[in-house]
Amino acid sequence: MSIHDCSDDAARSADSAFSGRSAPRTVVMKFGGTSVKDLERIRIVAEKVRKERAKGQRVAVVVSAMSGVTNQMVDYCRTLNAQADPAEYDAVVASGEQVTSGLLAIALGALGVPARSFQGWQIPLLTDEMHGCAAIEDVDGTALRQCMDQGIVPVIAGFQGVDAKGRIATLGRGGSDTSAVALAAAIKADQCDIYTDVDGIYTTDPRIVKQARRLEQITYEEMLELASVGAKVLQTRSVGLAMREKVHVRVLSSFVETDENSGTIVVDEDESVEKKLVTGIAYSMDDAKITIRQVPDEPGIAARIFEPLSAAGLNVDMIVQSIGADRSTNMTFTVSKGDEGRACQILEEMRPEIGYGDLNTSKNVAKISVVGVGMRSNTGVATTMFRTLAEKGINLQVISTSEIKISVLIDAEYMELAMRALHTAYGLDAAEGAGA
């Protein structure tokens, strides 16, 4: 499946409305919790599904729980037992999607659209036994395809599957996106439309940069990098899965009228038609910076410092090592703010053994990242970033780069200024009045 197949299909689908001579497109429509939060929203979703199907497409739907329901179920479980059996937790919380799937099937029936609900175990969507955050092992598309062959819209409870022992397992928060992508792959859908409360992926956060612009396309890799630094529209796992399975994912809003040009399509790099150096700019205020000074400059010292942190389950992100005078070195790195206390405790424990000097931490930092597959072949991206921030007098505390991302750590109070300056510098600003 490539973008060309997809375009061909779209063309054929348009044809088929007149000539009926080609196979219809298959579309998965996924609706999140805010999109099905009450009966009125469920009716609106039913109407959207009816319209998609009326175009002559085969449609399968994936739904989340009505918003608030999952939280209530989680509260029930935690209140009864803070260490609730994860398999029982799953049986309880999976009920939310079960309800929505049945209700949407009923709402579709009221519009004259034949529909039936599917729970994870009815598909079956097989998972491993990591209850509460299970991974999908296999999806059998047979029943869903048979359903669509009969003109019936399958309405699938997202977020849930069944393990090898026949117990309900949930995929963890945001797991309905992953359900939708896995199901789209299983039924060889031409597109997987993720309806949410935003109308697409933006070049940056519109609350901070008002010239932020909706992207028509973004690559899987860019999406992954943006998601990991704070632009949480799609669950990261679902993007990785879409990349591996080459599922065309589109993010669009369930709160406005949409057409085939709405939202943002997530595509493979080969298929990307928008060749830009930088696709988006993200920020994160969730990091803490830790600096340890006068570390002995010995071989293996980095491993001796970071292995215990890793063993404790702490995720160390940006690392900079700077050589000081007198055969010592300074080590700076970031962890998430929530892990900062635990990280310092572990570092204090190893101080006698390592024999370092100061240990300083700061939570007053922001991480700014520019992301774009174009920077693979262009070294000017980093230069632009450094020069732009320097012109605004912003000091770079840590720099880290990956193939398609450059991140810098700066003083938190400069975050908005840095974001706006970079958005302009990379030519991402929407034309006046053409913004979201």
Added chain:
Amino acid sequence: MSIHDCSDDAARSADSAFSGRSAPRTVVMKFGGTSVKDLERIRIVAEKVRKERAKGQRVAVVVSAMSGVTNQMVDYCRTLNAQADPAEYDAVVASGEQVTSGLLAIALGALGVPARSFQGWQIPLLTDEMHGCAAIEDVDGTALRQCMDQGIVPVIAGFQGVDAKGRIATLGRGGSDTSAVALAAAIKADQCDIYTDVDGIYTTDPRIVKQARRLEQITYEEMLELASVGAKVLQTRSVGLAMREKVHVRVLSSFVETDENSGTIVVDEDESVEKKLVTGIAYSMDDAKITIRQVPDEPGIAARIFEPLSAAGLNVDMIVQSIGADRSTNMTFTVSKGDEGRACQILEEMRPEIGYGDLNTSKNVAKISVVGVGMRSNTGVATTMFRTLAEKGINLQVISTSEIKISVLIDAEYMELAMRALHTAYGLDAAEGAGA
């Protein structure tokens, strides 16, 4: 399984606490919606289960939805579509029991009692495809027994099963009682304890007759007759099933401390140790009386009148035919108040063909029934009833009798008086101060 087996088991169970030499008893504990209405009640239920298990018994639990939840789900379905697909309706409403089963398993875990939830499809409990009021076709007790063999308490979502197509099916309102009895039969339980918000079956309604007395025993047949005339403690279907499968059902309260003498045990007639003429007195205010006069007294006239009513799904109960003068007859019968309008409409439609005179209806009637297996061999029961009511000046409008029940239709305003007089006449009054 007979009452003697059961007593033996009880004796052995008491032994086993000291010697461990005999097989443990198996008990099904079923908790209705009010018994699990919130987390606090679920904790209390968990504690009750822990105590039963601590006696050395094997315990399986069946739960209803938290009270109110099923009604909300039904409202959701009906609001979206008054003619909701019954299979989808089932997927939605069955979620209530799913939640309770998981939560109770979690609450048991918090008490250190190993437990796991079972949904209908996980057992499996197979039903027919009459969604919304499915009948149980088969229950596989294997998984539940294996669970108990491992010392784990199975916590089963009542009210639900799975049909041959793998779709969730519910057993209709009150179906959790039927689930409990069917499961008790499948795992060959020694007893099926139905915990509810009353502490047993009474000789009559304690709100009307304050001398009403809790029965220690009642036969299946008596229970069926009492349930069908208004004493709605156990779902009628569950009693019929218990009778066929010879399951010892006990009704008791989940709101008080209970022991082996609590509640009312429903037993086979052969096992009944309390040989009384009359076990209970019930009433119903749900009937309407219909009288048609001057019906031609021809062969087959009753069939011509009642067949169309039956074809329309109307349940005709008491029927009396009295011969009038001039080759005509009067026909009096009862239908439920809700069916009265429809019945009259049908009767009016057949008036030209049948050629009867007046059509009169009255909703101002009460049906009083005395029930007891003892009346099989004693004709004095009816005489006592008629004489007692005559002494109070109460006119009998219709009389109907079955093997173990005598019912009379009287003016509604005499209902309480009739109930109290009969309760005394049959010697059912509790000793002063020994009432409920």
